[in-house]
Amino acid sequence: MRQWFAENKQRHSLTWRDFAHRAGYVSPVFLKLVSEGKSSLRGSGVERVSQAMGLEGFEKAYFASLVTFNQSKLGPARKKAFDEMQALAQAHKVNVLGRNAMGYYESWKNPVLRELVPHVPGMFPKKVADCCLPKLTAAEVKESLRYLEELGLLVKNRDGSYRQSDKSISTGEMSFVPLTIQQMHLQMGNFALDAIKNLPLSERNVSGITMGLTQKAYKKIVEELAEFRKKIVAIASEEDGMDRVYRLNLQLFPLTKNIQEIQNA
Helix, strand or coil: CHHHHHHHHHHHCCCHHHHHHHCCCCCCCHHHHHHCCCCCCCCCHHHHHHHHCCCCHHHHHHHHHHHHHHHCCCCHHHHHHHHHHHHHHHHCCEEECCHHHHHHHHCCHHHHHHHHHHHCCCCCHHHHHHHCCCCCCHHHHHHHHHHHHHHCCEEECCCCCEEECCCEEECCCCCCCCHHHHHHHHHHHHHHHHHHHHCCHHHCCCCCCCCCCCHHHHHHHHHHHHHHHHHHHHHHHCCCCCCCCCCCCCCCCCCCCCHHHHHHC
């Protein structure tokens, strides 16, 4: 809680009063006391605070276990909460790719097959290729699987099936967008256009907003999009099974030149 509050105080000038109000508490300092270990969350308080913090999926479950761990005395309840936190951390760990692994993003095949193949054990490469909406060949499937094994993103089991080494993949914090990721965005953007043309509404969701923004508002929206992506990853990671592989594109780009620059020219 202290870490979350410190980040949001710096980003959004959040106060303890604001935080308490979001969680439905009258006392403006109650959550500050909780974070200092001077008070405790009770009953529905854990749920209300996790919602106020915007936690979803396994992050919410981890927070609940963390609260139990911190507020329990030594004994079975404390050990159980600790074991739950360890299990959640292990099950939902994220692999942060280094620079030498950025080739992963050169082709859409790699992330799609990384998601698909572990859920279709025993399926031959030709059948795997047939599962993909963008056309693939069996040879392309084999090539991509070899590459994913080399990177350690897929692990081949003794029976020939595959499992993911990590639940999620991240590029980490980047000050620029590498060419390989730009290429991935272009490929996925084209697939989005194909989906609009060829897929029924029941199988796709496309929406958009055209709006005037200041640079300050733009930066704030970018921050919100980053938080939203984390929530989406959390929701997807808490499910062990899978029905289909989906792609979610988040796009925010200008449709005009800078008005102030034009007026001052």
